[in-house]
Amino acid sequence: MTDRDAELRGLASELREHDAVADAFLAKSFTDQLLVLDLQQDGAVPSDIVESLRDHDxxxxxxxxxxxxxxxxxxxxxxxxxxxxxxxxxTRGDHQSYVVE
Incomplete structure (x- = not known):
């Protein structure tokens, strides 16, 4: 696990403690790494979470x-x-996509 993976896993763990968050986890989409948030409420992502996410690029x-x-x-x-x-x-574009030909 890279330092960046550990950093983002730690962030996801912290976000799970937020009242609005039902779940937070890392995922991959083609060549990008994603942080996925499942929110318990409808509407926008709370501003404190958006700020924290931007602080982590x-x-x-x-x-x-x-x-x-x-x-x-x-x-x-x-x-x-x-x-x-x-x-x-x-790390956008740095991840390998697994394609079966």
């Missing part, structure tokens, strides 16, 4: 990938939670 996936929409991170709903995805822009 995590930016809303919709903003990074140029997707249309008013929310820079919303990815849909999962059961009773709202899912938001944030791209690790510090």
């Amino acid at each position: 995590l930016v809303g996936a919709n903003e990074v990938y140029g997707e249309d929409g008013s929310d820079v991170s919303f990815a849909g709903t999962v059961g009773e939670t709202a899912r938001h995805q944030f791209v690790d822009v510090r």
